[in-house]
Amino acid sequence: MNKNYQKLIKSLHQKKNRQAENLFLVEGTKSVVELLQSNLPIHALFYTENFYATYHKYLAKNTAHQAITSQEILQQQGTLQSNDGAIAVVHIPKPTTFSLKNYALALDDIRDPGNLGAMIRIADWYGISQIICSQNTVDWYNPKVIIASMGSFLRIQPHYCNLADFLTNIETTTYGMFLEGANLHNVEFAKQGIIIVGNESNGISSEVAKTIQQKITIQRFGEAESLNAAMATAIVCDNLRRSL
């Protein structure tokens, strides 16, 4: 990996550089292998000899700049503590126009990249292919989001917007998680809708809350004060699918 690529990869740890270059990083064997099987355009690829030995058939078809490098370099330049696989530098896809299919998630200022990545993976498990994000939600192309999504970022479309405005203008059933809503186990979900997830500390903001038609609550049987936002999303998606 030459110095210019080392510098590029390091720079893509930061949002402002990802936006300026319109590039992001995909790291680790599993994610890069899924990437190679998708049709996302790759700018450059770096992998270890071990990775090459196992996955060269995918590499041969790819026309991006490619080079073999060491595990040490992958770990020095990337964000993964342990990476004996690969790093890809990938073009950020053009945002598509949003048109609601069946269900979408809407995230009101989710700040933790691990949570966003987990939610992308959950959406992908439950066949929800769109995630609407408030402007202050963590960047979708943050390397930690991509890693936590375990390849699911390839199948889910993000849509960043002013969330309160967006929800005011869309015609569908909107559900939000609150402490004092209807018991999730009794909710009969509409055929189409949006599930709104609040910020990790502050929940759903007051502007967004005004646009929500049905407040729902995950019933508590013990004493924990709260559930993690990604866990709560998983539980709601499972109940949604059971009800549909």
Place this chain on the structure above:
Amino acid sequence: MNKNYQKLIKSLHQKKNRQAENLFLVEGTKSVVELLQSNLPIHALFYTENFYATYHKYLAKNTAHQAITSQEILQQQGTLQSNDGAIAVVHIPKPTTFSLKNYALALDDIRDPGNLGAMIRIADWYGISQIICSQNTVDWYNPKVIIASMGSFLRIQPHYCNLADFLTNIETTTYGMFLEGANLHNVEFAKQGIIIVGNESNGISSEVAKTIQQKITIQRFGEAESLNAAMATAIVCDNLRRSL
């Protein structure tokens, strides 16, 4: 905080020292406040002036060694990147004899401390007060486990054992998550039982699998290859509570 306590706190980052001293760390405002309201015996307490200003009424009642310290020292000695609250050095409670109440979780080599902490929090939310852990499951008193449990470690009892032997000898209904089990949405759970969760990469080991009476599966509607172990646990606990 004097040098001896600084050394002690640093040493408790490691399992072998926690076991030798029979002490562990509780870090951060929320967890320490919950700790102070519990009856767990505390060995020493260090907090910032801000923490003291808000929580002195809990502190006055506590007879442990106490001292005001700076945020910098808490962050240098502890494991939290940001801690403007407190660190407590706490005696590890004596393990209690296991006797199954309603439901317990059993963890077959959960290795990630964040996952174990999240599972403790989920168990607490769903009123499951016992978690059985295989010997190779990450240490319950790992600081990252304690932090991720968000105070729920105070209400849930761990029981480390040879999991296959334990499950062979207990008389109750055992449920395990597999890729090819009964659809979770259709499972009618028994009044009492144990939910077995497999390792993050390898799932449930073959020795433990032999002891499982009912294989269950979280139905997939999309394309993600798998769900995170803690997410899967949350979804199963929710279905369990709905069925009971």
